[in-house]
Amino acid sequence: MSLSTRAAAATSLCFAALILAGSLAYSQPAPSPDPPKTFSLRGRILNPQKAPVAGAIVLVPEQSVSTETNAQGEFILAGLKVGHFHLEAHKPGFLSYVDDAGEYRNDQIDIQITLITVPSEEIVVTATQTERLFAETPVKTEVLTQTTIERKDASNLAGALSLTTGLRIENNCQNCNFTQVRINGMEGKYSQILIDQSPVMTAMTGVYGLEQIPVEMIERIEIVKGAGSALYGGNAVAGVINIITRDPDHNHSEFSLRRESVVGQPSLDLGFHSGLISPSLNTKAFVFAHHTQREAVDLNGDAISEIGRLESASFGGNLYQLFPGIGGRLKLGFFRLHEDRRGGDQLTKPAHQTEITEWIKSDQLCFDSRWDHSLSSNAHYTLSMSYLDARRETYYGSGGDPNAYGHTRNPLFHFSSQFNYQASSHLLSLGFQHRQDTIRDEALGYGRTIAETYAEEGLFLQDEWSFLDGARLLAGLRVNKHSALEHLVVTPRASLLINLSQDFGLRVSVSSGFRAPQVFDEDLHITQVGGEGRLIVNASDLKEERALSFFAGLDFGHQWGDRLFQASLEAFRTRVSNSFVFQETTSLDNARVLERINGSGALVAGISLNAQFITGRGFSFSSGFTFQRARLDEPEPDFGSTRFFRTPDVYGFARLGGPLFGLAEYEVSLDYTGPMDVPHYAGYIESDRLERTSSFWVVNLRLKKAIKLMGSAAALILGLFNALDQYQTDLDLGIFRDSGYVYGPIKPRTVYAGLNMGF
Numbered sequence: 010m011s012l013s014t015r016a017a018a019a020t021s022l023c024f025a026a027l028i029l030a031g032s033l034a035y036s037q038p039a040p041s042p043d044p045p046k047t048f049s050l051r052g053r054i055l056n057p058q059k060a061p062v063a064g065a066i067v068l069v070p071e072q073s074v075s076t077e078t079n080a081q082g083e084f085i086l087a088g089l090k091v092g093h094f095h096l097e098a099h100k101p102g103f104l105s106y107v108d109d110a111g112e113y114r115n116d117q118i119d120i121q122i123t124l125i126t127v128p129s130e131e132i133v134v135t136a137t138q139t140e141r142l143f144a145e146t147p148v149k150t151e152v153l154t155q156t157t158i159e160r161k162d163a164s165n166l167a168g169a170l171s172l173t174t175g176l177r178i179e180n181n182c183q184n185c186n187f188t189q190v191r192i193n194g195m196e197g198k199y200s201q202i203l204i205d206q207s208p209v210m211t212a213m214t215g216v217y218g219l220e221q222i223p224v225e226m227i228e229r230i231e232i233v234k235g236a237g238s239a240l241y242g243g244n245a246v247a248g249v250i251n252i253i254t255r256d257p258d259h260n261h262s263e264f265s266l267r268r269e270s271v272v273g274q275p276s277l278d279l280g281f282h283s284g285l286i287s288p289s290l291n292t293k294a295f296v297f298a299h300h301t302q303r304e305a306v307d308l309n310g311d312a313i314s315e316i317g318r319l320e321s322a323s324f325g326g327n328l329y330q331l332f333p334g335i336g337g338r339l340k341l342g343f344f345r346l347h348e349d350r351r352g353g354d355q356l357t358k359p360a361h362q363t364e365i366t367e368w369i370k371s372d373q374l375c376f377d378s379r380w381d382h383s384l385s386s387n388a389h390y391t392l393s394m395s396y397l398d399a400r401r402e403t404y405y406g407s408g409g410d411p412n413a414y415g416h417t418r419n420p421l422f423h424f425s426s427q428f429n430y431q432a433s434s435h436l437l438s439l440g441f442q443h444r445q446d447t448i449r450d451e452a453l454g455y456g457r458t459i460a461e462t463y464a465e466e467g468l469f470l471q472d473e474w475s476f477l478d479g480a481r482l483l484a485g486l487r488v489n490k491h492s493a494l495e496h497l498v499v500t501p502r503a504s505l506l507i508n509l510s511q512d513f514g515l516r517v518s519v520s521s522g523f524r525a526p527q528v529f530d531e532d533l534h535i536t537q538v539g540g541e542g543r544l545i546v547n548a549s550d551l552k553e554e555r556a557l558s559f560f561a562g563l564d565f566g567h568q569w570g571d572r573l574f575q576a577s578l579e580a581f582r583t584r585v586s587n588s589f590v591f592q593e594t595t596s597l598d599n600a601r602v603l604e605r606i607n608g609s610g611a612l613v614a615g616i617s618l619n620a621q622f623i624t625g626r627g628f629s630f631s632s633g634f635t636f637q638r639a640r641l642d643e644p645e646p647d648f649g650s651t652r653f654f655r656t657p658d659v660y661g662f663a664r665l666g667g668p669l670f671g672l673a674e675y676e677v678s679l680d681y682t683g684p685m686d687v688p689h690y691a692g693y694i695e696s697d698r699l700e701r702t703s704s705f706w707v708v709n710l711r712l713k714k715a716i717k718l719m720g721s722a723a724a725l726i727l728g729l730f731n732a733l734d735q736y737q738t739d740l741d742l743g744i745f746r747d748s749g750y751v752y753g754p755i756k757p758r759t760v761y762a763g764l765n766m767g768f
Contacts, residue, residue, distance in 0.1 A: 050086040052120025054078050054098055057156035060258050062124050065100040081259075098122050104625045105571050125573075125623055126154070134206065134231070134251070147473070147483040147504035149516050149562050149579070153230040160666065160676055162711060162728055162763065164267065164278045164301065166252065167219035167755075169227065172662040172678055174619050174633025175234055175581075178219070179655060180755050183740060183748040184352035184367040185317050187534055188219045188755070192234055193581055194613050194639040194656040195247035199524065199556075203251040205342070206425070207395045208241070209375055211446055212527070213419040214399050216534050217371065221346045223299035223323050225265075225282040228255045235558035235581065236502070236522030240440075240469055240485065246522040246556040247583070254327055254342065255295045257284025262768055267726075269761035271316060276303040291333065296326035305356055308757065311742040313365060316756065317352030325375075336383035346373040354744070360404035361411045365537060365744045371401040387431035397421040405452070405535035405542055407744055410599065412454030413542075417533065421446050438471040438485075450533060455542050455600045463527050464492040479508030493525045494553055514564045522558070524589075526551035526605075535600070536749040539692025542600035543749070545591065552607050558583040571625030581637075582614040592646040609642040611653070618661075627668045634661030634681075648699040650686060655752060657683035657704075669712070676711035682753070689750045693741035700739075700750075707754050708732045718766055726763040734758040 050069075054062045061082025068075035069086060071094040078084045098106040103124035153169060163169040167178050167188050177191045189197030202210040202218065210218050234248040241249055262283035269276045282297040299322070306316035325344025332338070353366035360366040377395035384390070399419040406413025427440035443466050450459040471485035482505050489498040504518035526547055536543040562579040590608040593601060615637025622630045639653035664678035682705045689700045711728040736757040741747050 046091050047088050048091065050089055050096075050120065052084055052122060054082045054084065054122045054124055056103075056124060056126060057154070060261070062100060062103070065098050065103070065124065067096070067098050067122075069094050069096060071095065096120070096122075098124060100124060102126060104568065104573055104623065106625045107571050125625060134253070144508070144514065145481065145506075147481045147506035147516060148233055148518060149560065149564075151232040151234075153232070155227075155229060158224055158227065158230070160664075160711075162267070162726060162761070163224050164280070164299070165220045165224060166222040166227070166230075169224055169230060170219070170250070172664060172680060173232065174617050174661065175579075175635050176232070177660055177682070178755065180751055181749060182352075182367070182534065182536065183315055183746065183751040184313075184365070184537060185217075185350055185369060185534075186319075186352065186755075187216050190219060190250070191656065192232075192247040192250075193583070193615065193635070194637055194653055195583070199247035201241050201245040201249050203241070203249060204375075205254055205340075205377065205379065205393075206251060207377060207393060207423050208444060209377070209395050209397045209421060209423065211397065211399055211419045211421045212448055213401060213417055213450075213533050214371070214373055214397075217348065217350070217369065220319075221321065221323065221348055221371075221373070222252065223280060223297065225280045225297035225299050226252075226254050226323075226325060226344065228253045235518065235560050235583065236500070236520040236556050240471070240487065246524055246554070246558075246585070255282065255284065255297070256327070256329065257286060257293050257295050260285055263765065264768075265763065265765045267761060267763035269730075269759050271306050271756055271759045272308065274304040274306045274316075277301070291331040293329040294326065295328075296324070298322075298324040305352065308736075309740055309742060313354045313742075313744070313746075314352045314356070315740060315751075317350050317367070318356055319348070319350045321346070321348040321350075323347065338381045340377075340379040340381075342377045344373075344375050347371070360406065361409055361413070363409065365407040365540070366404055367535075367537065367748070368404040369401055370403075371399070373397060373399045388429070390428040391426065393423075393425045395421075395423045403452070405537065406454060406599075407537060407540045410454055413452075413599075414454070415450065415452035415457075417448070417450040419446070419448050419450075434475045436473040438469075438473075440469050440471075442467045442469075448533075452535065455535065455544055456597055457544060461527070462492070463525070465525075466490045481506045489523070491525045491553075493527050498523050498553065512565055512567045516560070516562045516564070518558075518560045520558050520560075522556045524554040524556075526553055536747075538601065538690045538747045538749065539745045541596075541692075543690075544597075544600050544602050546594075546602060546604055548604050548606045551589075551605060552587045554588055554607075555586045556583055573623045574621070576620040577618075579617040579619070580615075581617070583612070585611040585613075588641065590641070590645045608645065611639070611641045613637060613639040613653070627674065628665075629667065630663075630665040632661070632663040634659065647697065648688065650699055652686045654686055654688055657685040659683035666711075673712050673714040676709075676713070678709045678711075680707040680709070680754075681705070682707075685752070687750065687752050690747045692745040692747050693743060694747075702752055705735045705753050706733060707735055719768075721766055721768040723764065723766040726761075726765065728761045728763075730759040730761065731757060 054065050056062050063078055063080045065078045067084045074086050074089055076084050076086055096108045103126055106122050106124060158169045161168055170176055170190055171178050175193050178188055180186050180188055192200050201208055231251040236246050265280040267278040279300045285294045301321045303319040305314040305318040308315040323346045327342040330339045349370045351368040353363055355363040360368050375397040379393040381391050401417045403415040404413050422445045425442045427438060430437045445464045447462045448459050467487055467489045469487040473483045475481050484503045487500045500521040502520035507515045509515055532545045559582045562577055564577045566575040587607045588611040589605050591603040591605055594604045595602055615635055617635045619633040636659055639656045641651045644651050660682050662680045666676040669675045684704055685702050687700050687702055690697050709730050710732055714725045716723050731754050734757055737753040741750055
């Protein structure tokens with residue numbers, strides 16, 4: 010067959026095939042479409058602290074596909090059909106997550122969901138020294154979580170406590186900037202600050218301690234307002250602030266860097282913390298480190314600093330060991346806090362070659378241990394012990410005084426034991442505590458030498474009775490023996506919780522407390538007034554202060570889908586008898602001496618309003634305001650005033666935050682301080698007078714942008730503190746100023762930027 014014949018035959022066959030195919034297509038139905046394409050959706054669920062959430066239910070309701078997260082918070086939804094659907098995540102104790110309907114395609118592996126903790130599901134320990142859900146404890150306990158602290162861009166405890174209802178952080182010295190926290194208007198000396206339930210803040214370290222405790226060591230902060238002496242002994246008159254250190258639940262490390270500028274002067278904060286867990290989960294370790302360097306700032310052009318120079322370094326860690334076979338848990342911890350701060354003029358010269366200087370170099374080394382042991386399902390005991398070695402070198406002087414140097418050593422030992430027994434509906438607790446606080450302080454230029462050892466023993470008994478569904482009664486009694494007192498001090502307390510419904514809870518409590526007549530807090534700080542030191546001494550017949558507190562609060566909380574609203578109304582009243590007041594006595598060559606004496610009494614009463622609204626999509630709003638009246642029964646001797654100094658009748662905050670067009674997260678906060686009375690002593694001014702301040706509105710702005718850096722999750726932060734620059738305008742000038750006449754915001758307008766990186 011020729012080539013042309015073969016080509017003609019092939020062409021004929023092709024035409025025949027086409028005709029046959031067409032006829033078959035015409036005569037038979039179209040083939041069924043391919044089955045729908047399926048895929049697997051992968052992702053991870055974290056809590057606000059970036060820890061994995063295990064056991065969360067993840068589902069696609071349109072396709073009836075669901076799964077559960079593993080120990081690493083990971084999930085896989087297999088067999089999904091391509092298309093538009095919702096993705097949901099649920100777990101008790103968290104706000105439910107529901108996203109907008111969207112089109113999901115093959116094997117997406119970058120899904121990350123953050124579940125927000127429902128505040129009422131927080132576990133608290135401070136109120137009863139036993140772990141309890143917040144909704145189940147009769148004593149109102151406020152919890153500042155890591156998320157709350159992170160939003161404040163705080164580097165230390167002082168910053169972490171800001172924007173908290175009923176609390177105010179204030180600066181009390183124009184030279185060295187020492188701070189204190191007031192609870193419901195009462196001075197810092199009336200509050201007890203604990204670290205893991207141990208009172209390791211001493212008379213000396215309490216002066217600057219709020220700025221020395223870095224946030225890297227803090228898991229959360231629990232606050233109980235009102236006298237808490239049934240469990241914590243002396244000083245817990247206004248309330249208790251308990252710092253819970255970090256207890257890692259997954260392997261994670263984080264690094265932070267922050268730079269800020271105040272009137273062009275820089276400040277640097279570096280932080281690091283890391284948590285490690287063994288494969289068996291029985292051994293855990295946590296370490297942290299923090300460094301701060303701040304330059305001095307002169308705000309009024311008199312060549313004397315208003316914000317002192319500061320350099321600090323801190324580090325520490327915890328080691329946890331579980332003994333599952335016997336139901337035991339051991340914690341060993343330590344930390345070291347070192348700080349060098351100086352304010353005044355000519356900061357590069359030796360202190361005794363300047364016109365005015367306040368210099369404090371402090372060093373704290375603390376070791377602590379805790380043993381928890383469950384003897385059975387209804388019996389448990391705890392033993393804890395801590396030792397703090399605190400030292401400092403100081404100079405409080407003016408005019409080149411070579412004798413204004415001082416030295417202090419303040420070791421503190423604390424032991425605590427508690428036994429808990431669940432007997433039907435009663436949880437019985439019995440405990441014993443011992444605290445020994447030794448002060449060796451020399452300020453020879455001011456003729457002051459303190460060599461005292463204060464010992465305090467306390468025995469307490471407590472019963473928490475669940476007598477009805479949703480109702481609990483807690484009653485406690487503590488007997489104290491303080492070495493500064495010849496008699497025993499008995500401090501009872503009772504609290505009642507009634508859950509009126511699923512949304513409403515009522516708490517009522519009555520508690521008592523006391524303060525012994527010993528050296529406390531800022532007494533070891535020598536304020537410079539008119540070029541002279543200002544000392545505080547105790548009267549020889551000084552009696553202890555006694556306090557009786559009443560609290561009533563109504564809490565409301567309701568969840569609609571992924572939205573949560575909570576509000577509370579609180580009323581408080583604290584009556585103080587034998588209250589401490591000051592009167593000026595003799596004067597030394599270079600110091601004015603104020604004597605602490607007993608006044609007739611004082612009363613602090615008021616109400617607090619709180620509200621917050623949170624959605625699972627990132628928007629949140631919170632606000633809290635306090636309206637109070639704090640008065641002495643009789644006028645104090647210096648100015649004839651019955652008002653508490655530095656205590657406004659109205660103060661509070663509001664904040665809101667959320668996503669900003671999907672590009673970043675924003676935060677706006679307002680901190681309001683109403684008018685108050687502040688003493689102003691002669692030196693720069695001709696004679697002592699009592700000043701009435703104006704109100705302050707401090708507005709803070711913050712932007713946060715999540716990024717990937719070297720393959721790890723990171724965040725860039727840009728902020729503006731005190732955007733309206735509301736700062737005190739009548740600061741004294743020169744070396745004869747009253748350095749204690751300082752009030753209002755901690756800092757003027759401050760710009761800062763930061764980087765947080767987790768890996």
